[in-house]
Amino acid sequence: MDAVDLRPETVNxxxxxxxxxxxxEGAVPGDLVLVRPGDRVPLDGIVVEGESRLDTxxxxxxxxxxxxxxxxxxxxxxxxxxxxxxVKVSKVLGDSMVSRILKSVEEAAASKPRIENFxxxxxxxxxxxxxxxxxxTAICMPLILNQDFYPWIxxxxxxxxxxxxxxxVLSVPLAYFCGIGAGxxxxxxxxxxxxxxxxxxxxxxxxDKTGTVTEGNFEVQNIHTxxxxxxxxxxxxxxxxxxxxxxxIGESIVAEAKRRGLDIVRPNNVHELSGMGIKADIExxxxxxxxxxxxxxxxIDISKYNPSGGGSEVLLAIDGxxxxxxxxxxxxxxxxxxxxxxxxxxxxxxxILTGDSEETxxxxxxxxxxxxxxxxxxxxxxxxxxxxxxxxxxxxMFVGDGINDAPVLAGADxxxxxxxxxxxxxxxxxxxxxxxxxxxVPKSIAISKKATAIAKQNVVFxxxxxxxxxxxxxxxxxxxxxxxxxxxxxxxFLCIINSLRALYSVK
Numbered sequence: 001m002d003a004v005d006l007r008p009e010t011v012n013x014x015x016x017x018x019x020x021x022x023x024x025e026g027a028v029p030g031d032l033v034l035v036r037p038g039d040r041v042p043l044d045g046i047v048v049e050g051e052s053r054l055d056t057x058x059x060x061x062x063x064x065x066x067x068x069x070x071x072x073x074x075x076x077x078x079x080x081x082x083x084x085x086x087v088k089v090s091k092v093l094g095d096s097m098v099s100r101i102l103k104s105v106e107e108a109a110a111s112k113p114r115i116e117n118f119x120x121x122x123x124x125x126x127x128x129x130x131x132x133x134x135x136x137t138a139i140c141m142p143l144i145l146n147q148d149f150y151p152w153i154x155x156x157x158x159x160x161x162x163x164x165x166x167x168x169v170l171s172v173p174l175a176y177f178c179g180i181g182a183g184x185x186x187x188x189x190x191x192x193x194x195x196x197x198x199x200x201x202x203x204x205x206x207x208d209k210t211g212t213v214t215e216g217n218f219e220v221q222n223i224h225t226x227x228x229x230x231x232x233x234x235x236x237x238x239x240x241x242x243x244x245x246x247x248x249i250g251e252s253i254v255a256e257a258k259r260r261g262l263d264i265v266r267p268n269n270v271h272e273l274s275g276m277g278i279k280a281d282i283e284x285x286x287x288x289x290x291x292x293x294x295x296x297x298x299x300i301d302i303s304k305y306n307p308s309g310g311g312s313e314v315l316l317a318i319d320g321x322x323x324x325x326x327x328x329x330x331x332x333x334x335x336x337x338x339x340x341x342x343x344x345x346x347x348x349x350x351x352i353l354t355g356d357s358e359e360t361x362x363x364x365x366x367x368x369x370x371x372x373x374x375x376x377x378x379x380x381x382x383x384x385x386x387x388x389x390x391x392x393x394x395x396x397m398f399v400g401d402g403i404n405d406a407p408v409l410a411g412a413d414x415x416x417x418x419x420x421x422x423x424x425x426x427x428x429x430x431x432x433x434x435x436x437x438x439x440x441v442p443k444s445i446a447i448s449k450k451a452t453a454i455a456k457q458n459v460v461f462x463x464x465x466x467x468x469x470x471x472x473x474x475x476x477x478x479x480x481x482x483x484x485x486x487x488x489x490x491x492x493f494l495c496i497i498n499s500l501r502a503l504y505s506v507k
Contacts, residue, residue, distance in 0.1 A: 008042035045087040052083035130163040161484035167492040171458030178502035179451025187434035195430040199448035203394035209354035211401040214330040220256040226304035227323035234324035342442035382408040458495040
């Protein structure tokens with residue numbers, strides 16, 4: 001499980017100007033630990049020396065690296081992508097973020113509602129009653145009426161055949177097995193019939209944002225020009241500045257320029273300003289590429305800059321004059337809005353729970369038509385929000401893909417994971433969407449509702465036929481072994497045929 005892999009076995013303890021490797025359990029608050037580039041942050045703490053960017057996707061699910069410097073608090077599970085850091089431990093291993101994620105998974109799974117199968121409950125009462133009736137018919141009735149035993153024994157045996165619960169036992173699981181088969185045709189893997197029964201009753205569908213509603217990677221969304229350059233020229237010069245960048249935003253700019261076939265020029269005198277942007281010289285021109293803070297620090301007039309929000313915007317200035325800006329954002333899946341519309345047409349409320357910013361969450365929710373959203377959430381906060389939604393609306397389905405989603409996946413009435421997501425999410429989920437497509441969400445609900453409806457039809461049909469035939473047999477109106485065989489095997493066969501409809505009913 002990925003969440004277990006995040007928990008460190010050892011830490012690099014800085015003591016007496018030496019670095020010692022000790023068990024992670026041995027580190028206590030106040031200790032200094034060394035976090036090298038490429039290492040995971042082993043324990044929650046505060047940066048006391050060094051600057052770097054942290055990949056926080058394992059904890060928050062968001063792909064943008066976060067800049068950290070002395071005085072910043074950091075949590076375990078994040079990956080140090082660049083500089084060397086010295087971190088002062090603030091929490092022991094048992095209280096660190098990774099341990100809290102694992103604990104949340106266990107607690108959420110333990111508190112998850114369980115549905116007892118109807119047939120199991122019914123059989124506890126039905127089986128002893130019919131056996132008692134058969135015994136009474138075979139032994140007591142001839143004694144009470146002072147008649148021969150043979151006719152009553154024959155009636156009792158016919159009654160036992162009629163009342164055999166084979167059709168009932170087959171009716172429910174077979175409908176769900178066919179539903180599972182129908183789901184597999186669309187890359188939907190249900191982990192059992194109980195999951196489908198739960199899914200057919202959900203009242204709210206709650207989703208993670210990154211990797212679920214969105215693609216999980218950055219793309220250039222818009223290029224705005226405010227000077228003499230056109231869009232391609234702004235993109236070309238920006239890509240030239242970002243040519244050697246390893247930041248996801250810079251890489252997305254370069255990727256878009258290459259996709260358009262633009263001639264990227266290698267810059268001279270590149271100077272990266274951590275957390276703000278890049279200064280570079282290209283073809284005797286002085287370029288500044290970065291955020292608003294960088295422009296203001298260099299006294300560049302940005303009155304023509306009109307921030308749109310909902311993503312990261314990179315501004316380009318040439319020789320002190322703003323020429324344009326590029327909006328980079330995590331692309332929303334093309335099928336997300338239609339899928340959410342289908343979910344709402346099925347009678348479910350929709351919501352997004354994300355660790356991303358309020359502004360980004362709002363924009364995604366408005367674009368896709370999601371009813372509610374909550375932003376800036378840590379894994380344990382997502383579980384709390386899910387409980388609030390369950391209390392307000394009823395049974396809840398959660399769809400996610402990251403390690404940080406594992407606790408809420410385990411705690412939801414039905415947890416669904418994208419197949420491209422982390423192993424921890426897939427393991428904690430009840431349903432897996434192998435194609436990672438949002439269309440699979442409403443389709444899985446439709447399949448579950450159909451399979452559940454067919455299961456109920458089978459139960460009602462089987463019980464109705466058996467009750468009628470048993471009444472006819474016990475009262476002597478018509479007691480025949482062939483009729484009893486039909487009530488058992490014949491009804492079971494009809495239930496099988498009806499269950500097969502689940503394989504083809506959803507397209």
